[in-house]
Amino acid sequence: MKGFDAIKAGATELAGKFSGEKGKLFEAALALIQRMPGGVSGLATQFRANGLGDIASKLKGGGPAPSMSAAQVAQGFGNDNITALAKSAGLDPKVVPEQLAGILPTVIKQLSSLTATAGAR
Numbered sequence: 001m002k003g004f005d006a007i008k009a010g011a012t013e014l015a016g017k018f019s020g021e022k023g024k025l026f027e028a029a030l031a032l033i034q035r036m037p038g039g040v041s042g043l044a045t046q047f048r049a050n051g052l053g054d055i056a057s058k059l060k061g062g063g064p065a066p067s068m069s070a071a072q073v074a075q076g077f078g079n080d081n082i083t084a085l086a087k088s089a090g091l092d093p094k095v096v097p098e099q100l101a102g103i104l105p106t107v108i109k110q111l112s113s114l115t116a117t118a119g120a121r
Contacts (some may be wrong), residue, residue: 021091025099029107032081040112049075065105065112070097071098073104 036042041060048056052075058066074082074097085100086093 021089022099022103023051024089025091025096026103026107028085029100029104030111031088032085033107033111040108043076043108044104047079050075050078052076054086059108067105068101072103075095 033039033043036046038045044056046058047053047059052072055066055068055072055076058064068076075099077085077100082096083093085091087097089096091099
């Protein structure tokens with residue numbers, strides 16, 4: 001399986017772990033992070049630019065994915081991305097940061113792992 005195909009297959013498997021609103025939000029967040037230049041590294045760059053350098057370092061560090069508060073998620077992603085995620089997932093933008101805070105560490109950990117695995121092939 002080629003790199004991107006491995007990432008896509010692994011992401012599809014991971015999406016099955018979340019159901020309902022969280023599943024839709026997972027898919028929207030995954031798509032958003034994949035569109036960022038650099039993927040998870042791009043997300044880390046955005047968090048750093050939005051004043052969350054400590055979290056950004058943990059995102060890029062390859063260690064355990066950091067846990068984040070809803071306020072940190074909202075600050076790191078920014079209003080435009082939160083609104084876009086809400087629209088894609090069919091959610092109220094007010095609930096997105098809290099729900100995303102609950103799933104984002106898992107999404108980042110798995111996406112980083114899938115990217116590393118695909119790159120090793």
